[in-house]
Amino acid sequence: MDIEDLAERILSGERRALARGITLVESGRADHRAMARDLIERLRCAGREAMRIGLSGTPGVGKSTFIESFGMMLVAQGLRVAVLAVDPSSARSGGSILGDKTRMERLSRHPGAFIRPSPSQTHLGGVARRTREAIDLCEAAGYDVVLIETVGVGQSETVVAEMSDLFMLLLAPAGGDELQGVKRGIMETADMILVNKADGDLKSAATRTCADYAGALRLLRKRAQDPEGFPKALTVSAALENGLDSAWAEMRALQAWRRENGHFARRRAEQARFWFEAEVREGLLARLRREPVKGAMAALAARVEAGEITAAAAADELLATYLGESLPA
Ligand SMILES: Nc1nc2c(ncn2[C@@H]2O[C@H](COP(=O)(O)OP(=O)(O)OP(=O)(O)O)[C@@H](O)[C@H]2O)c(=O)[nH]1
Ligand SMILES: [Mg+2]
Numbered sequence: 560m561d562i563e564d565l566a567e568r569i570l571s572g573e574r575r576a577l578a579r580g581i582t583l584v585e586s587g588r589a590d591h592r593a594m595a596r597d598l599i600e601r602l603r604c605a606g607r608e609a610m611r612i613g614l615s616g617t618p619g620v621g622k623s624t625f626i627e628s629f630g631m632m633l634v635a636q637g638l639r640v641a642v643l644a645v646d647p648s649s650a651r652s653g654g655s656i657l658g659d660k661t662r663m664e665r666l667s668r669h670p671g672a673f674i675r676p677s678p679s680q681t682h683l684g685g686v687a688r689r690t691r692e693a694i695d696l697c698e699a700a701g702y703d704v705v706l707i708e709t710v711g712v713g714q715s716e717t718v719v720a721e722m723s724d725l726f727m728l729l730l731a732p733a734g735g736d737e738l739q740g741v742k743r744g745i746m747e748t749a750d751m752i753l754v755n756k757a758d759g760d761l762k763s764a765a766t767r768t769c770a771d772y773a774g775a776l777r778l779l780r781k782r783a784q785d786p787e788g789f790p791k792a793l794t795v796s797a798a799l800e801n802g803l804d805s806a807w808a809e810m811r812a813l814q815a816w817r818r819e820n821g822h823f824a825r826r827r828a829e830q831a832r833f834w835f836e837a838e839v840r841e842g843l844l845a846r847l848r849r850e851p852v853k854g855a856m857a858a859l860a861a862r863v864e865a866g867e868i869t870a871a872a873a874a875d876e877l878l879a880t881y882l883g884e885s886l887p888a
Contacts, residue, residue: 562594566601569700574673577700581675584692587685599692602699609641609698610814613723615711615745620731621755622708625797627663632803633704634671641697642666644677645690645709645719673702687718691834694722711745720748721833724823725810728752730772732764747779750790750813753806757794769794784822789813852881 560583568576584595616622630640642663666672675693677686690707697705709719711728720726728749730741746752752772757765772792791809795802817823846852859873868876 560594562597562601566598566699569598569602569696570605572701574700577673577696578675580696581689581693584696585689595692599695602695605699607698607701609694609702609705610810611694611705611707611722611724612810613707613709613719613726614729615709615716615719615727616729616755617711617731620729621797622710622729623663625729625753625755625795626706626708627666628797628800629803629807630663630666630672630706631669632800632807634666634669638671638703639701640666640672641700641702641705642672642674643690643693643697643705643707644675645686645707645715646677673697673700686715687722687834687837690718691722716745716748721830724814724817724826725750730754730768732756732761733768733771746775749776750785751806751809752776752790752792753802754792754794755797758796758799758801765794784817784826786813786816786820846881852877855880 565576565580565583569580580598583591583598586592586595614622614626626642630642633640663674667674694705694707707719707723709715726748728741728745728751730752732754752769754765754769754772757769769792776790776792793802793806793809795806797803814823817826847856856877859868859877862868863870863873
């Protein structure tokens with residue numbers, strides 16, 4: 560594979576080249592990894608930048624419908640939109656976005672949009688790296704907005720928040736007065752809350768829910784990266800395409816303020832650091848799962864089980880043998 564040629568074709572906006580590039584970064588093969596790193600390095604030099612918008616929400620809240628409507632609004636304005644997904648639960652029928660391609664029918668047919676189904680990887684670390692690198696590729700290919708969808712389960716929200724410039728939480732209108740058990744940690748990472756389905760019978764419930772969340776957001780500790788009045792809660796109807804323009808205006812206002820005040824660059828720098836540290840941890844763990852450490856670990860584990868050596872002493876011995884000189888204790 561000619562990486563220089565592939566890089567050039569991605570930079571010129573060729574969709575098939577972008578798709579091939581993403582396939583390459585998804586591969587776990589060692590020679591593919593080396594080519595993927597080379598590719599990303601070449602593309603970085605172009606210095607292109609998209610607005611990265613993360614979108615999270617429980618199943619059925621309307622994420623796909625929102626992306627279809629919101630994406631269509633953006634492409635109608637002449638913007639190019641890429642859609643990626645982080646879906647660790649490949650047990651769900653082939654990953655959410657696969658079925659979604661049919662749901663995002665209008666958007667997937669639009670020449671200004673690029674939709675990439677989630678690969679079926681169960682390992683969140685692998686999905687995270689693949690998605691980050693796919694974002695880099697989409698940016699280099701000249702997409703103005705990259706939407707990253709995740710269903711709000713487990714760690715996937717954190718993963719998406721750590722690769723987004725703006726992190727949106729999509730919520731449904733609540734029936735009673737409870738705040739749907741949204742975890743505080745997720746509320747704290749949200750840059751905006753969008754209460755979807757504000758239409759028909761659900762409209763007044765959506766308005767009430769939105770007011771509740773706006774109140775809850777005001778109670779959170781003020782963050783340096785937010786101007787006055789943020790994070791906001793808004794109502795939208797993805798189905799009727801209501802409120803999408805206001806949501807977009809708020810996103811742009813927030814993004815512009817953060818750029819002017821240095822928060823945009825700082826966030827990206829902090830994210831780069833976060834992923835570097837995550838990669839180091841992943842890399843160390845991966846080595847534990849490979850020979851020769853794997854066998855040595857099994858042998859020591861047997862001795863621990865037999866009571867010949869304590870767990871702590873055995874761990875020390877293993878780490879000293881394999882990391883001792885390079886990483887002193
Ligand atoms: N009334 C109303 N229904 C909506 C709206 N948006 C989505 N829905 C409906 O809610 C259901 C779920 O929508 P999806 O877009 O598939 O939700 P999702 O969050 O992508 O769901 P998963 O991919 O399963 O996590 C569908 O039946 C939609 O038609 C809306 O704005 N108003
Ligand atoms: Mg969906």
